[in-house]
Amino acid sequence: MTDYRYMQLEKLERSLVAGRISRRGFIQAALATGIVAAAGVEALADELDAIRANQDKRRASLARSYDYIVVGAGSAGCALVGALAQNAAARILVLEAGDWDTAPSIQDPRVWFTNLGTERDWGDVSIASPSVNNRAIPEHTGRVVGGGSSINATIWARPFKADLDHWASEAGDPMWGYSHGLDIFKSVENWQGAPNPKYRGTGGAVWVQPAHDPLPLALQALEGCRETGLPVVDDLNGEREETGNGFGLMNQIIKDGKRQNMAKAFLYPVLDQDNVTLLVGAHVQRIILEGDRAVGVEYIKDGTPVTIMAEREIILSSGGFNTPQILMLSGIGDEADLKAVGIKTLVSSPEVGKNVQDHILHGGCLFEAPSAFEYRNSAANVSGYYKTDSALELPDVSVVQIEIPYASDVIGKEYAPPPTSWALCAGLVAPKSRGTVKLKSANASDRPIVDMQFLSHPDDVKSLASSIEIARSIANSKAMKDFVVREVAPGRKLEGQELETFIRNGATTYFHSSGACRMGKDNQAVVDAKLRVNGVRNLRIADSTIMPRIVSVPTMPACVFIGRRMAEILEA
Template sequence: MTSIAARRDGVDGGEFDYVVIGAGSAGCVLANRLSEDPEVSVLLLEAGGSDWNPWLHVPVGYFKTMHNPATDWCYLTDPDDGINGRRLQWPRGKVLGGSSSLNGLLYIRGQREDYDDWAAAGNQGWDYASVLPYFRKSECQERGADDYHGSEGPLKVSDLRLRREIAERFIEAAKAAGIPENRDVNGATQEGVGYFQQTSDRGLRCSTAKAFLRPALKRANLTLVKRAHCRRLVLEGKRVVGAEYEQAGKVYRVRAGREVLLSSGAIGSPQILQCSGIGDPEHLAGVGVDCVHALPGVGQNLQDHLQIRLVFKTRCRTLNDEVRHPLRKLIVGSQYVFTRTGPLTLAASQVCIFTRSREGLSRPDIQFHMQPLSADKPAEGVHPFSAFTSSVCQLRPTSRGSIRITSRDARVYPSIQPNYLSTDEDCRVAVDAVRVARRIAEQVPLAQVITEEYVPGARYQSDAELLDAARQFSQTIYHPAGTCKMGSDPLAVVDDRLRVHGLEGLRVVDASIMPVIVSGNTNAPTIMIAEKAADLIKAHRKASERAA
């Protein structure tokens, strides 16, 4: 077993029971749960550095850490015809905790039907009743435990510590538009309007690095190596036996006595597989990589939530006014330092709505993120006027994109092609969603204070014009998923135990395994996936020992 002292430097030639690649939302959970057993050794490799930056712990710090190469991979999509040829920035955490260290902190699980549909497609054990215990296991719910929530887990889930008039008006306007109020969208039903809960604890971010990894690092059987960029997996025949990584210009190789667990996210995991010769043979040949295991679905099935942003100017004050005035900024900072309250505790959005884009649907198909502020782009400076943002996304888009390496060198970023708004269904939902957003804005509680629809603007009225607005005034909500999908169809990469088809000793554990993206924000489901995977891995080990 490698000692704790090895954490600062590369580990060359060592052997561990489990090698986890990626200390992000899933990897930190795996490292914690697997190292609970003192009889096994775990190596955790992370391409980024420590989460020492104070802005990683202040909830609103995503304004400082997104698009910052010290903490963010700073991915950029290919030009996409579906959004008028634009390229979008795709932030992904390059730091302990991964994207849980710089995301918007929003705690959403998705809908019961999401998981029941996964199981109905043949993925045994992934129905809602089976995954709910894992959501509860990880959660420390501020409101206490009940049938849907846990209070003993390491992940702090709390109510927002900020209320503003414009948010209250938004809720009342949604209710006036016929949307029911829902205080717990992670409970019995998701549909409705209410305040988000967030992964924070007394005004501080609760990333998976803080919740899961930090306590586990006290264990002698867990070794962490930072700034370790995985180059490829090491195979012997059809068994994955280890990984090769680069640190400070030097290449290291480690072995896994039991399994390698790939938890590098919906971009990183398919990239590492492809660089290792696992993927579509024709694609790999085109970039000079020998195919060692044909799996055409690697990097396919990419899904993301595309938000259409509407900005409304108001005559009442919003956070724009509080954070752009020097004196008020000083007050805001003092409020946070001394009381851990105020705008610096703000999650990426305050109010959520889950509703239907049109009549006749069996369940909500769109989600709103309401922010009591506005900017030209997320994580940029606010507008010089009072305004709020009402962004809306399709929960289950039918468009599919891809992640494809362009070089055998793992340091070269892959091609990211989302193919947004590439199906008729997605285009229809986009148009209908904008109309729902406008209907909410027309209700008296908001209409009384709205002075203008600033984005996209009243000139967009017809279906064709609204679709053009959706293509032009949209951004990712940073939810890439599905690129190593779970299932048994020709494009499936892993089975329902997350084992890579046709290989031994390798599982993928992160958002990339989602067959269909969940109906909401993806961080909580990713943590659930890792919780369940840890139990699957432990059960496999026990079964192997009994068989031996």
């Protein structure tokens, strides 16, 4: 089956959902691709047509108010709506600024990175700072149904026990801790690997499998880990969540070569219900307040401003930069910051837009292979986490093998890696540096000013230095000799200022922006343990921004946990 035929089917699916072709036209064209049998295409057509017809009906007869308005259809928003919708009496409106998630580049995980910088990406960039040698670093976030689970890599990495137990401590609520988190993860998973009832769930909505048919390059990288004394585990979720260390094949949300994003897992199954309405292309401008109560939202749809009211709750699930932006545009934030752009402060919340964090992916350790090879899955199949000091509560570094010559702009120009190169990327997963998000203006169309201050804390540079040496030791091990003609970058062990320059020049991110509306039990926190925005009734936040401290793994599963916790809280 060729890539072209799959792409044709994906285009047909998108056209049917969007109403551009009829059910009959879809079936005829889909059968012509030869990918699916008649029975299969009939079932697929029925599912997509039911979703399209129901959502057309819902959009054509929008109510003036809904019980719940969920702003954003990312990982957390999808998980939340999928649970809330089980109550047939709950009228739910989901507002998504982006389009449907049916683009072929979303469905095919091998080309996921081609979505970055497109209309499916908000296009934010962290302003240049001295700590990364005055480089402006992109911060890609999803502007599409499914959010980051649609445009980022397909890694399912659950938080460490210490991550969630820290949240529970900060929130003053044990339900945010690892014990309950594990129960939720097991309930949502449909794990396809070796059974492990203690840690893994089956039969849930989220398809998760070990990296399928990995390259010999990936398997030998794990042998290189063993050779260098690094712990290799059978499952990168499970016991490593408690021990803190482990290298192995990634868990991925890929089924039959197609991405299974959180929209497919949680949102699509409820879109044929009468109590769920999804509006795409609906860019929320602000929350409408009456005194200290959130009563509605204003959004732009097809160039027209629309106001719609909420009877019970408004939940912001808009992601790392949009959620604080919407709060500030609504007059909720730091008074000085709001005054600077001419917005009257309605609710003083000085920490909105502060405490912003992201993981660092270092694009710098490159190795030339003797010949070209076709990468598998999402072009990254092996990773691991490690404590550079045994006294640490959590791993501070990660290593990810990437089957393409992944490099930052500066490193790519300086070292000019051959096309047959691959990368073993050092990573920083417990950053101490903190950034900010501020409004550029009072116009919602202007993207906010993102200042991540990457590597501004000296401990972050120290940890990355250790991670780079771990990556180099794996790649230069005897186990990897058949896959390394030479070390392209850095080419040798660096020290002192030369090493620091290499670190700062190679810094990029995992696109895991978090923390701008932190949860806590103190009165300075933006939200409390029930995710209520302090100082505002009927307004809550459920996305990565509530993390008091970013989890030390990719954030998609943690956002699913946040969405499910939000549903539990609302249903209590």
